Amino acid sequence: MEKIDRLGWTDGISFSAFGVRLGIRLNDGSLLDRIRTFIPPGSKPANSPVVDHLYSLMTGRETRAKVRRFNLLYSGAGRLARTLDLEEALAALESDLGLYIAEFARQRLFVHAGVVGWQGKAIVIPGRSFSGKSTLVAALLRAGAVYYSDEYAVFDSLGRVHPFPRPLSLRSKGDCSVAHVPSESFGSSAGIKPLPVALVVGSDYAPNAKWRPRTLSLGQGVLLLLNNTVAARNRPKAALATLRRVVSDAKIIRSKRPEAEKTAELLLQAMLATGRPE
Amino acid sequence: MKLPRARRDKLVIENLPEETLIYDLERDKAHCLNRTATWVWQHCDGRTTVRQLSARLRQELHPQAEEELIFLALEKLRKARLVEDTTMRIGAEFQSRRQLTRRIAVIGGLSLLLPAVVSIVAPTAVAAASCTTAAGCLADPRNINLCCCDVSPRKTCRTNGKCTGNAC
Numbered sequence: 001m002e003k004i005d006r007l008g009w010t011d012g013i014s015f016s017a018f019g020v021r022l023g024i025r026l027n028d029g030s031l032l033d034r035i036r037t038f039i040p041p042g043s044k045p046a047n048s049p050v051v052d053h054l055y056s057l058m059t060g061r062e063t064r065a066k067v068r069r070f071n072l073l074y075s076g077a078g079r080l081a082r083t084l085d086l087e088e089a090l091a092a093l094e095s096d097l098g099l100y101i102a103e104f105a106r107q108r109l110f111v112h113a114g115v116v117g118w119q120g121k122a123i124v125i126p127g128r129s130f131s132g133k134s135t136l137v138a139a140l141l142r143a144g145a146v147y148y149s150d151e152y153a154v155f156d157s158l159g160r161v162h163p164f165p166r167p168l169s170l171r172s173k174g175d176c177s178v179a180h181v182p183s184e185s186f187g188s189s190a191g192i193k194p195l196p197v198a199l200v201v202g203s204d205y206a207p208n209a210k211w212r213p214r215t216l217s218l219g220q221g222v223l224l225l226l227n228n229t230v231a232a233r234n235r236p237k238a239a240l241a242t243l244r245r246v247v248s249d250a251k252i253i254r255s256k257r258p259e260a261e262k263t264a265e266l267l268l269q270a271m272l273a274t275g276r277p278e
Numbered sequence: 279m280k281l282p283r284a285r286r287d288k289l290v291i292e293n294l295p296e297e298t299l300i301y302d303l304e305r306d307k308a309h310c311l312n313r314t315a316t317w318v319w320q321h322c323d324g325r326t327t328v329r330q331l332s333a334r335l336r337q338e339l340h341p342q343a344e345e346e347l348i349f350l351a352l353e354k355l356r357k358a359r360l361v362e363d364t365t366m367r368i369g370a371e372f373q374s375r376r377q378l379t380r381r382i383a384v385i386g387g388l389s390l391l392l393p394a395v396v397s398i399v400a401p402t403a404v405a406a407a408s409c410t411t412a413a414g415c416l417a418d419p420r421n422i423n424l425c426c427c428d429v430s431p432r433k434t435c436r437t438n439g440k441c442t443g444n445a446c
Contacts, residue, residue: 103403219297219310223398226308232400236301236308240292244299 001077004056014051017043018154019106022097023051028059031090038094040101041165053100055093059086075100102152102230108162109155109235109242112228115148115164116140117191118271121198122161124153124246126228132205132260134168138186139260143268146191147183152230157238159245161197165190197246198274200224201267202254209256211266218244221252250274281331282352282363283324289360300360306400309358314339315393318351322361328352340391351393358395 011032012025017040024035035057053076060069071089073081081092102110113126114133123140127133134150141147149164156162167180183190202216202224216224222243226232229239251274257263290301298316300309311319317339321331332345355361 099403217297217310217312218294219299219312220396222292222294222299223308223310223396227398227401229401230403232308233306233402236303236400237290240290240299240301240308244292244294 004074004077007056007058009056013039014046014049015039015043016046017101017105018108020053020101020104021046021048021051022053022055022100023049024055024057024093024097026057026059028057028061031057031059034090035093038090038097040098041163052104055080055097057089057093059089060084098151099230103234104231107156109239110230111153111155111225111243112151112230113153113225114150115153115161116145117148117195118145118198118268120195121271121274122148122195123199123201123267123271124161124197124225124250125201125203126153126225127202127204128228131203132257134170135205135260136203136257136263138168138170138181139264140267141183141186141188142261143264145188145264145268147186147188148191148195153225155242155246156194157242157245159197159242159248160194161246162194163191197250199267199271200247200250200252202252203257203263205260206256206258209258211255211258211263213253213255213270216252216254218247218252221247221250224252224254279328280324281318281322281326281328281348282356282361284319284322284355285360285362301400302359305359307358308398308400309360310396311355311360312394314347314391315351315354315395318348318393319355319360322352322355324362343391347391347393354393354395358397360395 008027009025010027011029012023013032013035014021014023016022026032026035056072056074058072058074060071068084070082070084071086072079073089073092075096080096081089083089111124111126112128113124114137115125116123116137118140123145125133125136137147137150147163147165147168148161149166150168151166152164154162154164165183167182168186170179170181200221222240225243225246226239229243232239251270253270288303290303292299292301296313298311298319300311301307302309317335318331321334328345328348332343332348335343335348352361356363
């Protein structure tokens with residue numbers, strides 16, 4: 001770490017996110033505005049230079065012709081990226097920063113899931129990459145739901161889900177390219193208040209699938225969420241206690257799903273069946 | 279035959295109204311025990327015999343419940359490593375789940391008593407996270423299993439769990 005400390009840092013920011021204090025230092029201050037967009041919603045700037053974890057981004061500048069300068073990204077003392085493409089280094093920083101906060105957040109539990117609000121209650125759609133969460137969230141927004149997150153369901157200790165409204169990451173078919181689309185593009189606003197969870201939906205997209213929801217028990221619902229919990233291994237006790245509260249008043253269903261628009265319609269019908277809206 | 283002793287060390291236990299959630303800190307596995315499995319697990323004290331427990335089972339859960347239900351629960355608990363003696367051999371009187379299911383299907387309400395233990399391996403932080411950018415997928419080698427296939431010499435995209443062959 002001492003070697004990295006000596007590299008000549010000119011600028012940096014520190015902030016606190018969900019109880020984790022983080023710092024990012026740079027040798028190029030012009031990147032600060034870009035890096036501020038990586039900071040998750042709900043974070044606060046910190047004045048203290050003491051942080052729990054420090055990222056260091058050394059951008060490679062052209063000095064002499066025919067000399068390639070790599071962009072280097074460090075997470076603590078470990079090197080995270082060494083690349084000639086600055087965008088790659090920035091993407092790695094954004095990805096790892098989000099993951100670090102999700103794993104070590106002290107006040108919240110992060111579950112990899114899409115979340116929307118509907119008449120004062122939340123629909124949570126846990127799932128791994130490529131399960132079609134963001135597409136389904138986008139369809140629900142078009143149907144009038146309120147946007148909470150397409151990446152993480154952020155739960156407090158009472159089991160309520162908080163907004164984590166970053167632009168939706170929508171992949172184009174057939175490749176890995178991702179478009180970041182604000183929720184307003186779908187005619188939806190972002191939620192403000194924490195919501196109790198009314199519906200937890202385990203679903204994977206399958207072409208021509210029929211929607212045949214199977215109701216799961218509360219315990220199986222907890223396992224469904226735990227299977228997508230970032231800090232499942234770090235904090236299993238807190239995770240189980242929080243998730244138990246999340247599902248306590250929720251209906252939990254699982255099914256292969258058809259196209260997103262059709263599924264969104266079916267989910268909103270299921271929400272009506274879960275009880276009186278608040 | 280005596281019941282094995284239930285494992286208590288290095289477990290996180292969370293009780294639900296009808297089920298029990300158990301996190302195994304040694305193996306990073308989480309289990310969900312239904313009512314019958316929970317009931318049997320709670321009675322695994324290393325002293326009580328299966329015969330004694332089956333009498334209690336009939337008193338407390340269902341008058342027509344059979345001893346096989348206990349053997350079936352023990353087998354599931356053993357596989358989940360929630361009892362101390364994981365090498366125990368279930369007696370000859372134990373029948374397969376299918377045989378047992380067939381038998382109890384004719385007894386109303388008894389199928390609800392079938393013991394069930396659902397297990398998952400708890401994800402690592404990286405496994406639970408999304409790879410949201412193609413650049414991030416390439417830049418972070420830990421993402422390879424999430425959205426890229428590591429096909430040398432070029433990484434290629436993975437869509438809906440399948441390698442597409444397109445370069446990321």
